[in-house]
Amino acid sequence: MSQVSQGKAGNSPWKRFVRKFSRQRMGMVALVVVVILFLLMLIGPSISPFDPAEPDYNAVMEGPSGSHWMGTDDFGRDIFSRVLNGTRISLAVGLSSVFGGALIGMFFGLTAGYYGGKYDSLVMRACDVLFAFPGILLAIAIIAILGPGLPNVVVAVAVFTIPSIIRIVRGETLALKNKTYIEAARATGLRDREIIWRHIFPGTISVVLVYVTMRIGSAILIAASLSFLGMGAQPPTPEWGAMLSSGRDYLTTAPHVAMFPGLAILVTCLAFNLLGDALRDALDRKLTD
Structure with missing residues (x-):
């Protein structure tokens, strides 16, 4: 009896998921990277060696060195400190x-x-209208209406996320x-909301x-693109896209x-994309253990 119970416990959905996910080598590497990113999001500003917004005109455009691991920018600001602080902003x-759009x-x-019915048709036609615009163009249009700034970037990327979530769900x-269990729930008198x-x-x-x-990576990329175009984070905010924009004049x-x-x-x-791929494979019941 104990062996049977142990076998059932060992075959629980959670343990099956862990077993299948642990076999995804790239997924495990991606998970480690994501955990590190979240740690940097929490402690990055406290461990950055320099103030990310403080200029140092005696160290303008210095290359990577022992004192400035990633060099300095056109104002002498430490790029390593700005990248660390930008982790919190970008994430x-x-x-x-993404989570706002998902909800x-x-x-x-x-x-x-x-x-279903007319309500379903109305929702799906609204999604079709949003799908008619490429994601970055839709985000640019929303920023053009709301104005530049990170809060408006969040709104723009959330709107870009909503129709895809609606269609999937x-x-x-x-x-x-x-399904049979849903029919049984209706038969017991449960209200639609509870079902x-x-x-x-x-x-x-x-x-x-x-x-x-997987969408988090796309959202970060779109947010960085908007900042690169001057529609997102404004100087001297250490956001990755804005930093990339300021460095494009010095590529040579x-x-x-x-x-x-x-x-x-x-x-x-x-x-985030590799982690999403690994989660998809681990949660797919059609794939054998």
Whole structure:
């Protein structure tokens, strides 16, 4: 009896997920990188060796050295300190915009998929309108209306995220709402709201988690692009896209000014995309252990 119980415990969904995820080598590496990024987000400003906004006109455009590991920019500011502080800004923008968009998208996706009818058609036509615009152009249009600044970048990227979440969650809801256990829940007299949040919502979590994880990298990239174009973070904020923009004029004379924030964007986006791929494979029940 104890062996049977141990076998069931060893075959629990959580342990199956951990076993399958641990076999994803690139996913494990990406997880380590993401954990490091979150640690830097929390403690980066406290361990940065210099004030990221304080200029030093005696050390303008210096290359990487023992005192300035990533060199200095055109104002003599330490690039390593600015990249560390930019980790908090870029991750905060990416996380807040994606999770904000995901919450709104999940609400409309669940309700549209469950109730259907004219409400479903209206929600999906609104998504089609948003899908008609390329993501970066939609974000630029929103910033043009709201004005530049990081709070408006969060809103723009969240709006860009909402229609994709709606379509994903609606599809999962349509697949789940006619299941036997949902019919049984209706037969017991549960209200629609209780059925949606108790029985359908948990079934959509895994696919949303995978999409959100991969979307964070895209959100950081779009936010950096907006800052690069002068529509996001404003000087002297140490945001990666703004740093990349200020360094583009010195690519031939001081490439380190743009190289290190560019590498930070590359590593962060790649880590979240690889982590999302690993989560998708680990949560896919069709793949064998």
